[in-house]
Amino acid sequence: QKEVEQDPGPLSVPEGAIVSLNCTYSNSAFQYFMWYRQYSRKGPELLMYTYSSGNKEDGRFTAQVDKSSKYISLFIRDSQPSDSATYLCAMSAGNTDKLIFGTGTRLQVFP
């Protein structure tokens, strides 16, 4: 079993839709959780960073962590074509431990 599982997609939604991206993990030691956005042929860009269980909101993005279920989510409200990218979840056990990435979910938002 992989440490981090993420549905590769692709996920195709119309503009304005609410998008839900998810990752599950098996290592209960993970404490830090991140979401990165990666456009084609570019490096990942840090979108959201959370430490505790619960929700964190930043504009149209909401990150949710449920440590009891070992499940994290990223919600995108009012999705735009410019949100079309691959979204990678990442997590680590400590703030000096390496990040473990999911495989990424490819999202396509069509006008």
Add this chain to the structure above:
Amino acid sequence: GAVVSQHPSRVICKSGTSVKIECRSLDFQATTMFWYRQFPKKSLMLMATSNEGSKATYEQGVEKDKFLINHASLTLSTLTVTSAHPEDSSFYICSAAGPTYDEQYFGPGTRLTVT
């Protein structure tokens, strides 16, 4: 977020030659830099972790003599792919972090093609 640059963005080289990729943190001092490799439709695979002024720590299965990493300053790390072969063709991405690794800032990546 912090800005990390990589150079070159794309390189094509012949089999047997060596290629150097630079990673620079432009607006902060990166205590630690990471080198990743990414295959199409796959996640990032950590190759090595480098701290300024010390030897890099390589992940299991990564040949340290083939992938030479130098982290000479708090703003510059280099990855040299020695005696490149076609199977080394990939997307190489660096990231930079401060004293803690939880917030890493990634470079734009370097596409290496070995012919």
